Amino acid sequence: MYRAVNEIDMGAELEKVLITKAEIDAKLLELAAEIDRDYAGKDLLIVGVLKGAVMVMADLARALSSRVTMDWMAVSSYGAGTKSSGVVRILKDLDTDIAGRDVLIVEDIIDSGLTLSWLISNLGSRGPASLEVCTLLRKPEAAKVEIDVKYTGFDIPNEFVVGYGLDYAEKYRNLPFVGTLAPHVYGG
């Protein structure tokens, strides 16, 4: 269908592939079936968190058999580095009024959970009929925060990962798989 960046193209930059495109596709089909079932007869709004969730949104939305509407939010919590700052800013708000709506937040990854807990209270204060979370990836730290994540793709080790929407300094988002980078890429 398309010529995606592969492991060989990545050369010495790639340490390892953690989750293949085929594994992601299979998991999104499973999650989509659950979401279809849970929201049957409802008018679901899925909210993607830019930029990381672009790939998950695009593939999850196309795996759903129910018709949904899509909206986007952009928040910033990380700088160019790999540590969460805990400071969240809205860079782009929703175009949709979510009062009375069934809303599903779609995330790429939950690490410290700081971004998501902030987002849940922010969107929760707008009076949605329901508010749930779907994330492709979750790191162990996320288990320590009180966030009720309804749909989780993969629990992964506490490593910095890139690909499938996730970046390091804005690079590697277009890798079709999720992987880790060799230490020298971080200048280490």
Ligand code: IMP
């Ligand atoms: P949290 O607030 O620590 O849960 O992380 C929030 C955001 O940081 C995520 O939505 C990602 O955009 C980014 N992030 C967290 N962990 C990683 C990673 O391993 N690779 C790339 N981005 C990450």
Ligand code: MG
């Ligand atoms: Mg994100």
